[in-house]
Amino acid sequence: MNRLHLTPNFRGWTAIVLHRPHAAADAVLRQLERLGIAAHRVWSELGPEDAGADVVFFDADMGYDDQFPWPAGQAPMPLIALLGSEAPGRVQWALTQGADAHLLKPIGSGGVFSSLVIAERSYHARERLTREVEDLKGRLARRPQVARAMVMLMMSEQIDETAAFRRLREIAMASRRTIEDAAETLIENRNHPDVSRHRA
Amino acid sequence: MTAVVAYPIGILYSTSGPYAVLGKDGLDGALTALAEVNEDPRYPFRLRPEIGDPGGAIERYERCADAMLREQQVRHVVGATTSWSRKEIIPVAERHGGLLWYACPYEGFETNDRVIYLGACPNQHIVPLFDFVLPRFGTDAYLVGSNYIWGWETNRIARELVSACGGRVLGERYLPLGSTEVERIIHEIRQKRPSFVLNNLIGPSSYAFLANYRRLADADPAFDPLRRPVLSCNLTEAELDLVGAAGVGHLATAIYFESLPSAENAAFLERVRARHGAERRISAFYVASYLAVRMLAEAIREAGTDDPDAVLAIVTTRSFPSPMGEVAIDRRTNHAALTPYLGRIAADRRFEILTGAGRPVAPDPYLVDYDPGALRAVVSGGRGTKPPLQLVST
Numbered sequence: 001m002n003r004l005h006l007t008p009n010f011r012g013w014t015a016i017v018l019h020r021p022h023a024a025a026d027a028v029l030r031q032l033e034r035l036g037i038a039a040h041r042v043w044s045e046l047g048p049e050d051a052g053a054d055v056v057f058f059d060a061d062m063g064y065d066d067q068f069p070w071p072a073g074q075a076p077m078p079l080i081a082l083l084g085s086e087a088p089g090r091v092q093w094a095l096t097q098g099a100d101a102h103l104l105k106p107i108g109s110g111g112v113f114s115s116l117v118i119a120e121r122s123y124h125a126r127e128r129l130t131r132e133v134e135d136l137k138g139r140l141a142r143r144p145q146v147a148r149a150m151v152m153l154m155m156s157e158q159i160d161e162t163a164a165f166r167r168l169r170e171i172a173m174a175s176r177r178t179i180e181d182a183a184e185t186l187i188e189n190r191n192h193p194d195v196s197r198h199r200a
Numbered sequence: 201m202t203a204v205v206a207y208p209i210g211i212l213y214s215t216s217g218p219y220a221v222l223g224k225d226g227l228d229g230a231l232t233a234l235a236e237v238n239e240d241p242r243y244p245f246r247l248r249p250e251i252g253d254p255g256g257a258i259e260r261y262e263r264c265a266d267a268m269l270r271e272q273q274v275r276h277v278v279g280a281t282t283s284w285s286r287k288e289i290i291p292v293a294e295r296h297g298g299l300l301w302y303a304c305p306y307e308g309f310e311t312n313d314r315v316i317y318l319g320a321c322p323n324q325h326i327v328p329l330f331d332f333v334l335p336r337f338g339t340d341a342y343l344v345g346s347n348y349i350w351g352w353e354t355n356r357i358a359r360e361l362v363s364a365c366g367g368r369v370l371g372e373r374y375l376p377l378g379s380t381e382v383e384r385i386i387h388e389i390r391q392k393r394p395s396f397v398l399n400n401l402i403g404p405s406s407y408a409f410l411a412n413y414r415r416l417a418d419a420d421p422a423f424d425p426l427r428r429p430v431l432s433c434n435l436t437e438a439e440l441d442l443v444g445a446a447g448v449g450h451l452a453t454a455i456y457f458e459s460l461p462s463a464e465n466a467a468f469l470e471r472v473r474a475r476h477g478a479e480r481r482i483s484a485f486y487v488a489s490y491l492a493v494r495m496l497a498e499a500i501r502e503a504g505t506d507d508p509d510a511v512l513a514i515v516t517t518r519s520f521p522s523p524m525g526e527v528a529i530d531r532r533t534n535h536a537a538l539t540p541y542l543g544r545i546a547a548d549r550r551f552e553i554l555t556g557a558g559r560p561v562a563p564d565p566y567l568v569d570y571d572p573g574a575l576r577a578v579v580s581g582g583r584g585t586k587p588p589l590q591l592v593s594t
Contacts, residue, residue: 005359007567034311034532036568108294109312113566 008117011036013054018042018067020059024082024107028057031112045069053077055116057103060094061085073098078123080115082107100126142180149183152190206246207506209234209493210268212279212289217256218378219403222281222485225438226303227251229489230278232472237497247497250274254285261288269296275506276301278492281485283307283349290314299508301496303488305434305455307353308565314508316495316515317535318488318527320455322357323564325433328540329453330361332555333431335579338395339367344385344409345400347374354400354433357567364572365579370394375401380408386416393422397430406435407442414446425449436483440549447545455538456484456524457551468523481549484524491522528560535563 015032019025020043032039042050045067050056058067060081065072073096081094084105094102100119103111146168153164172182211230213223234247250272254260261280268274269292277293278301280286286302293300293314300315308321341362345351351374359369370392373385382405389397401409413430417423425448432452440447458469458481472482495515503510512534519528528537537560543551564570 005356005363007357007360007570009568009570011568030532031311034568035566109314110310113309 008113008120009036010054010116013037014052015039015055015057016042016046016050016053018044018046018056018058018063019082020044020062024059024084024105027107027109028082028103028112031109035113035116051076055080055119057082058094058097058099060090060099060102061105063093063097068097072096078116078119080119139178139180142184145187146180146183149186152186204244204246206248207276207500208248208250208268208272208274209496210250210252210265210272210274210277210279212252212254212261212264212268212277213281213489214256214285215253217254219256219281221403221438221442222304222436223253223256225436225483225485226279226281226489228476229303229486229491230493232475232486233490233493233497235475236471237493243497243501245500247493252279258284258288261285262292265289265292269293269298275299275508276496276511278303278489278496280304286315297508299512301489301492303492304485307350308567309353311533311535311565313534315534316492316512316529317533317563317565318492319484319536320433320453320538320540321535321563321565322354323567323570324455324538324540324561325453326354326357327361327570328557328561329431329433329451329542330358331575331578332542333396333429333451334361334365334367334575337427337429339365339579340370340393340395341367342370342389342392342394342397343372343400344397345374346377346402346405348377350402350434351400355398358398361572361575365576367395367579375405377402378404380404382409382412385409386412389413390416390420390423394428396428399430399432399435402434406432407439407444407446410443410446410450425451435545436485437481437550438483438485440481440545443545445547448547450545451542451554452545452551453540453542454484454551455540456487457541457543457553458482459543459550459553460524460541461553462523462525464521464525465523487523491520491524491527494522495520495527525560530563533563533565535565537562 015037017025017028017039019041025041029039029041046069048069051069055078057080061084075098078100079098081099081102082105083102100122101115103115149168150161150164153167154161168179168182172179175182211227213226214220215223215227231249234249237243238246250268252264252268254264265277268277276299277289280289280302281304283306289300290312302315302317302319304319305325306319306321339362341358343355343358345355355372362369371388399406399409410430430450435452436454437458498520499511499514500506502514516529516531519526525539530537539557539560541556542554544554546552
């Protein structure tokens with residue numbers, strides 16, 4: 001079944017509301033309780049123990065950089081900004097922290113559920129993309145090794161470049177590694193023939 | 201002579217327009233309760249109805265509600281049938297610190313501080329309905345609905361439940377509000393032969409669908425309601441006249457059926473029949489709206505004021521007797537704990553009650569405590585599980 005049809009459920013989550021004592025914080029806490037989320041309010045700085053929370057709601061009006069125990073934009077969980085002022089400087093600051101969603105003050109009886117769904121979805125999408133980009137960057141950086149391994153195969157097996165690439169892909173698939181990893185092993189084995197015998 | 205205090209009560213239902221039948225039941229339920237309170241010497245005040253009819257036009261709700269709260273000193277509004285109209289009234293209630301008493305089943309995912317929810321939310325309608333139907337009729341569903349939020353969301357939950365049980369959704373079709381062009385849908389149902397059809401159509405679309413499904417059953421006995429029923433979460437006694445014989449044998453869930461076998465309900469029906477005549481069928485819409493006014497009057501009496509916050513504090517701390525049994529409002533969500541029943545349409549424009557939950561089901565408007573996997577165990581006959589709906593002793 002398509003995951004998009006599933007009812008989002010946050011039961012068992014923990015949340016932190018980073019806000020001075022205020023009706024807005026109380027409204028968020030009340031809504032979180034209805035969703036089965038254990039939450040508490042913190043002001044003015046998060047401690048290392050707070051890094052385990054599943055989500056953090058933070059005040060964008062009186063917030064400042066040193067409140068967070070992680071570098072700006074690198075929160076290990078979804079962040080939701082609580083905006084009173086829509087002054088561009090404050091919105092920008094919330095974005096710099098890595099807000100995945102926001103709620104506009106005053107906060108009443110609604111908004112928390114949809115902001116959680118949006119924040120969780122965009123946090124994970126961003127995380128997945130970051131991982132993919134890192135992986136692709138790593139593979140791109142090893143393009144010279146792939147070229148070298150192909151030349152080695154063309155020479156040692158007297159084949160053309162298409163066949164050499166196919167051969168390299170077969171080696172990678174047989175050992176369930178990426179083409180880049182397989183290429184590095186080939187090069188390494190030629191440099192250290194003793195090892196290659198053991199690995200064969 | 202000292203004048204008796206008269207508290208104005210807004211009653212805001214569309215009693216004209218496309219879903220007038222439901223609005224009429226809501227209005228009559230509220231007016232009956234209001235008359236009973238005004239005739240009862242135990243209440244040292246009167247309730248004065250301020251009636252508004254937006255005629256089913258969405259853009260008129262906001263204005264109607266605003267006139268009530270601003271010009272007529274109304275602090276409590278009983279009304280709204282559709283979710284769209286409820287969403288129009290809420291900002292007005294927030295602005296003026298009023299309270300909306302909403303008495304219809306809806307799709308959940310809302311807990312507004314200015315609303316008391318007396319209708320069923322999904323864990324009190326579609327979830328118990330499927331608990332009963334899937335183990336008995338099978339898990340291949342066909343979903344139809346009118347093209348707006350009620351149908352979309354109820355069908356989404358249905359899809360989730362069916363998939364969790366390893367069933368399939370063989371079709372999902374929507375009709376524009378008011379459309380009666382159901383032939384293509386009936387044709388597809390005949391081809392796909394689902395275990396059941398979930399009908400979230402409203403008004404004339406629903407009547408046309410049931411009439412055509414009856415013709416299909418006449419032509420092909422495989423579609424007899426006893427084998428392949430059409431299910432509904434919002435079809436009540438209010439519409440059985442319009443559905444006619446085509447409805448007989450199909451199933452619906454509700455938090456009240458006229459045929460509920462209890463002393464409170466018998467006494468209630470005697471009173472409303474004296475008012476409307478014996479032919480009038482009484483629906484969950486009527487009773488929930490009636491209950492709203494009775495609860496409100498009781499809370500005003502106890503608080504000595506119609507101040508919405510004082511009323512809210514009383515309403516959310518104890519239970520109230522009603523034709524559907526004792527009803528309590530959950531303090532955290534402002535929703536009622538309600539007992540869902542499953543009824544089968546009988547030939548006399550009533551529902552024959554097949555089963556009921558046996559006790560009130562706590563409201564769970566965000567489906568926090570719901571587990572689609574639990575239904576799978578029931579469907580596959582797992583040990584230690586049993587359907588939450590039990591037979592009602594009659």
